[in-house]
Amino acid sequence: MTxxxxxxxxxxxxKFIKIHKIIDKLNLxxxxxxxxxxxxxxxxxxxxxxxxxxxxxxxxGGG
Amino acid sequence: MDLLxxxxxxFNTRLLLGTGKYSSIDIMIETVKAVKPALITVALKxxxxxxxDEDIFIALQNIEDIIxxxxxxxxxxxxxxxxxxxxGKELSGERFVKIEIHPDTEYLLPDAIExxxxxxxxxxxxxxxxxxxxxxxxxxxRLEEIGCVxxxxxxxxxxxxxxxxxxxxxxxxxxxxxIPVIVDAGLKSPSEAAAAMELGxxxxxxxxxxxxxENPIAMAKAFxxxxxxxxxxxxxxxxDTVSHARASSPNLDFLL
Numbered sequence: 001m002t003x004x005x006x007x008x009x010x011x012x013x014x015k016f017i018k019i020h021k022i023i024d025k026l027n028l029x030x031x032x033x034x035x036x037x038x039x040x041x042x043x044x045x046x047x048x049x050x051x052x053x054x055x056x057x058x059x060x061g062g063g
Numbered sequence: 064m065d066l067l068x069x070x071x072x073x074f075n076t077r078l079l080l081g082t083g084k085y086s087s088i089d090i091m092i093e094t095v096k097a098v099k100p101a102l103i104t105v106a107l108k109x110x111x112x113x114x115x116d117e118d119i120f121i122a123l124q125n126i127e128d129i130i131x132x133x134x135x136x137x138x139x140x141x142x143x144x145x146x147x148x149x150x151g152k153e154l155s156g157e158r159f160v161k162i163e164i165h166p167d168t169e170y171l172l173p174d175a176i177e178x179x180x181x182x183x184x185x186x187x188x189x190x191x192x193x194x195x196x197x198x199x200x201x202x203x204x205r206l207e208e209i210g211c212v213x214x215x216x217x218x219x220x221x222x223x224x225x226x227x228x229x230x231x232x233x234x235x236x237x238x239x240x241x242i243p244v245i246v247d248a249g250l251k252s253p254s255e256a257a258a259a260m261e262l263g264x265x266x267x268x269x270x271x272x273x274x275x276x277e278n279p280i281a282m283a284k285a286f287x288x289x290x291x292x293x294x295x296x297x298x299x300x301x302x303d304t305v306s307h308a309r310a311s312s313p314n315l316d317f318l319l
Contacts, residue, residue: 006109026112032120033110034153039146041153055109057150058118061091062106062134063081063221063248063270 001050019054020044033058065298067101067266069243070158070191070212072130074101077260077294078287079132079245081270082119084222090279092122095129098283101266102132104161107147107154120154132159132193139166139174141181148185160185161215162194171221175202179209186210195247198232200239207242214242215268218259219249222271226255230262237263253282253289260293261301 002009003022012022023029023044035042036055048054067074080100085091095103103123110118123129133151138144141164148160162185164178165171178194179202185192191212196202198216206214216236219225226249227233237244243265250256256267267290269283276282 006112008112028110028112030121031110031118032124032154033118034150036150041150056112057107057154058110059105059120059123059131059133059154060108061082061085061088061119062136063083063104063268 003048004051004053006055007053016047016049018045018047022048028056031058065294067243069101069193072191076101076287076290077266078283078290079104079247079266079268080273080283081268082123083270084274085279086274088119088122091119091274092126094273094279094283095123096126097280098287099128102130102159102268104132104134104268104270105151105155106134106136107150130157130159131155132157132161134161134163134195135181136163136165138164139177140164141177141184144177144181145184148181148190152190158189158191160190160192162192165221173197173217175199178202179205182206182211183209193245198229198236200232200235203236203240203244207240212242213245213265214240215245215247217248218246218255221248223249224251224272225249226251227258230258233259233264234262237265253285256286257289257293257296260290261296263297264293266290 001012034057067077078100079102081104082091133155135144135147138147144162144164164174166174173195182192182194186209193213193215195215203214219228245266245268246259246264247268250269250272269286273279273283
């Protein structure tokens with residue numbers, strides 16, 4: 001299955017995958033991040049299916 | 064002690080610092096440590112999955128007693144700013160949010176109507192809302208009325224280094240508002256920060272003038288000193304301007 005994260009495609013095995021497993025695989029486990037689906041904040045225990053799109057957001061320098 | 068009070072918080076410094084445009088995260092961190100600003104602004108961005116270490120939160124969280132204030136830069140409407148405010152709060156764990164809505168990409172001037180609308184919504188939800196605005200007394204008063212904890216009128220367009228172009232209008236706002244007026248954007252040098260403080264500004268937010276200087280740590284310290292000097296001068300009572308001379312020495316006509 002393919003999940004789109006920040007507009008890039010990532011392949012995972014199985015029909016569904018929980019977001020926190022994706023976070024582990026991408027080495028983002030201890031990062032201060034928020035996950036968005038359709039622009040809304042979602043829990044990382046939610047499962048994603050093939051073709052789903054999420055955004056992972058954090059802080060960057062700003063004024 | 065002359066503390067800066069914003070909402071329920073009290074700060075013993077009147078300098079706020081932005082975290083953008085530094086040549087490295089390390090230099091930004093050292094600059095923050097050097098001046099210990101009241102609040103530190105941060106922006107939101109998609110994580111670079113290939114280089115997650117770009118996340119500045121990890122570096123900032125090791126500094127004691129700093130409070131992050133997420134901004135809503137990038138928002139062009141009230142709705143977008145509302146979303147960003149909530150994402151920022153989720154990340155920072157703080158109530159502070161700096162509202163920035165600038166649909167105009169050339170001058171990055173704030174949209175007054177969209178700013179007012181989102182501020183009204185967020186103050187009702189308990190955010191400590193600090194809107195970036197044009198130096199507009201009428202708008203500033205309306206924002207105070209709806210519960211903003213501060214207003215942040217611009218000195219000049221963001222990052223322009225054009226200095227305190229809005230001098231007269233900042234004076235009007237500082238004269239009339241009861242909430243802290245924090246002059247934000249466009250400053251080039253510490254003397255301009257001191258001038259803004261002498262007008263009665265409660266604090267200064269600076270980013271570009273520090274981050275793009277040759278020595279950000281030294282420049283941040285210079286701004287910090289200027290802010291303190293300007294505040295002390297304001298509190299000491301600056302004399303009025305008059306059109307004629309006022310002799311500083313006694314008249315010695317009787318000796319001549």
